[in-house]
Amino acid sequence: MTEAERFILKRGEFETTYIIGEKILKHIWDYCNDNQKAIFIVSKNVDEKFQGYLPDFGKIGEGSIKFTVSDGENLKNIKSYQKIMSVMLENQIEKNSLIGYVGGGTVGDMTGFVAATYKRGMKLMAIPTTLLSQVDSSIGGKNGINYGGVKNVIGTFYEPSVVLADTHFLTASEDSYLKDGLGEIIKYAIIEKTDIFSVISQFSDLHDIKNNSQLTRLISKSIRIKHDIVSRDFYDQNGIRAKLNFGHTVGHALESISKSAVSHGRAIVTGMLVESLISKKMGIAEDDFHSIITELMNKFSIKPVNTAQYSIENMLNIIRNDKKARDGKIYISIPVKLGEMSLNAVPIEIIREALDEFSRNR
Ligand SMILES: NC(=O)c1ccc[n+]([C@@H]2O[C@H](COP(=O)([O-])OP(=O)(O)OC[C@H]3O[C@@H](n4cnc5c(N)ncnc54)[C@H](O)[C@@H]3O)[C@@H](O)[C@H]2O)c1
Known part of the structure; x- marks a missing residue:
């Protein structure tokens, strides 16, 4: 035990x-x-x-x-x-x-x-x-x-x-429940400067993780990371907690448009890929996040959602209603480099372009 x-x-x-x-x-x-x-x-x-x-x-x-x-x-x-x-x-x-x-x-x-x-x-x-x-x-x-x-x-x-x-x-x-949670652990690895990135990079596949001692270790680390971020901004007011929303603006739109047929975890990893493209398009990303995230997803057999099946305009309408929308702009925390995020007012046009590019490459 x-x-x-x-x-x-x-x-x-x-x-x-x-x-x-x-x-x-x-x-x-x-x-x-x-x-x-x-x-x-x-x-x-x-x-x-x-x-x-x-x-x-x-x-x-x-x-x-x-x-x-x-x-x-x-x-x-x-x-x-x-x-x-x-x-x-x-x-x-x-x-x-x-x-x-x-x-x-x-x-x-x-x-x-x-x-x-x-x-x-x-x-x-x-x-x-x-x-x-x-x-x-x-x-x-x-x-x-x-x-x-x-x-x-x-x-x-x-x-x-x-x-x-x-x-x-x-x-x-079943493995699907593990994959959903791994999406969030990949998110922690991208947004925080801790050793969790090197820890999950060392696993070779899903079965490497699916045992009680590795899971105990990963869960404890994740709890501490999230708690640390949350304690600095409990009421989501000073932008620190916003980095936890990486992937969630597009992810929530995917959950809504699919009427929850897409699970939360898969929606969020797909959202992280699209929001990485946004960061690249805005000239903010210093690392190639799309490749970094894709590599981790492949390792754990996590498949992104095929966004091409949904209307981009309908997704944008959902995003306009998001809690993160203010004055016609969408405030999204996007990655700069590993462990560093930046909260940006993203024009809807850039989100449209990123969704379009992502859907065309499916
Ligand atoms: N409050 C927050 O900070 C926060 C953060 C992230 C996500 N969420 C919310 O969490 C929800 C998603 O959570 P979830 O992915 O756990 O979904 P869920 O609660 O729908 O559970 C997914 C499925 O797994 C089944 N299930 C649960 N435990 C199981 C087990 N051990 N073995 C087999 N089946 C099991 C459930 O019956 C369900 O069918 C979303 O509504 C999302 O918005 C909230």
């Missing part, structure tokens, strides 16, 4: 305990007590697939319940939010009860939003089960739901008290 990693990261008066490793779910009991009622929002898929491995949530404290949800992007809407709120009221969940989730980023985004808003905030425990949710969405406090065809347009900033990132969920799953 691989040694688990445990650390506490602080931001202002908030602190989150992270436990990462193989079969670390038993630590759930360290953070629950018999007198505390709990509600766990659990992905139906994960509940079925990991039957017998997941704890009996009903045993946490008297009246505790598990509520299973059909996950995926369709969960992140107002109807599901209302449904969960009703279940909480019906079961007399109190402000000092515990709320937790088990699932990927969609269950996390929804539960985080519920935790932040139910009775103005409850203690939140995160049990992310995809690599993407373990290295990205469970860190940094952002949560939210989609509305009017716009992703994450309703949401808050709210941190979990405990994050249990169990690699068993990953080693027992």
Whole structure:
């Protein structure tokens, strides 16, 4: 059994305990007590697939319940939010009860939003089960739901008290879930000056990574990188956090236009490739990011989205509605050189050219 990693990261008066490793779910009991009622929002898929491995949530404290949800992007809407709120009221969940989730980023985004808003905030425990949710969405406090065809347009900033990132969920799953999260790890390697670039460059393929000790190491490094960036700009106000959005302007447009048929991870890696072209066209890129990212993607068999199947004008319309649009310009953090990003007002015409070039070369 691989040694688990445990650390506490602080931001202002908030602190989150992270436990990462193989079969670390038993630590759930360290953070629950018999007198505390709990509600766990659990992905139906994960509940079925990991039957017998997941704890009996009903045993946490008297009246505790598990509520299973059909996950995926369709969960992140107002109807599901209302449904969960009703279940909480019906079961007399109190402000000092515990709320937790088990699932990927969609269950996390929804539960985080519920935790932040139910009775103005409850203690939140995160049990992310995809690599993407373990290295990205469970860190940094952002949560939210989609509305009017716009992703994450309703949401808050709210941190979990405990994050249990169990690699068993990953080693027992299909490679596609790993690939999605690797896209975000490639992003960290490009945007931050740490050793994560050399670490992932050393792996020869996906199977090199798919073991509990390598995953524990990569997840811990990623959590620290994201936490460090977020702590310097929690409310996304001074441009530091914006670098985490690398690939997301075009990526979100791809998720929207495909009606979420394209997974978040694949959309983001494709977005990184297109946004690298933008950086080159604007004369900002000093490194050949398109080649660097493509090489890493090939290594891990991650395929970019065939953007030629979508109308560029429709994608641009989605991008114009993005949270990063102001005064007719789109503010995008694009790469300068490895570990250095620059927040730029990008004219829509350049985005059109980059999308066109990328689509023609598919
Ligand atoms: N809040 C943030 O900071 C942040 C950051 C990045 C992404 N996100 C959000 O995260 C979401 C994407 O997260 P995701 O990729 O985890 O998607 P997801 O929650 O839709 O999970 C993907 C699929 O994997 C299944 N699944 C989950 N764990 C599994 C496991 N261990 N084995 C087998 N199947 C499993 C789920 O049932 C689902 O079908 C998007 O909505 C995105 O906007 C949020």
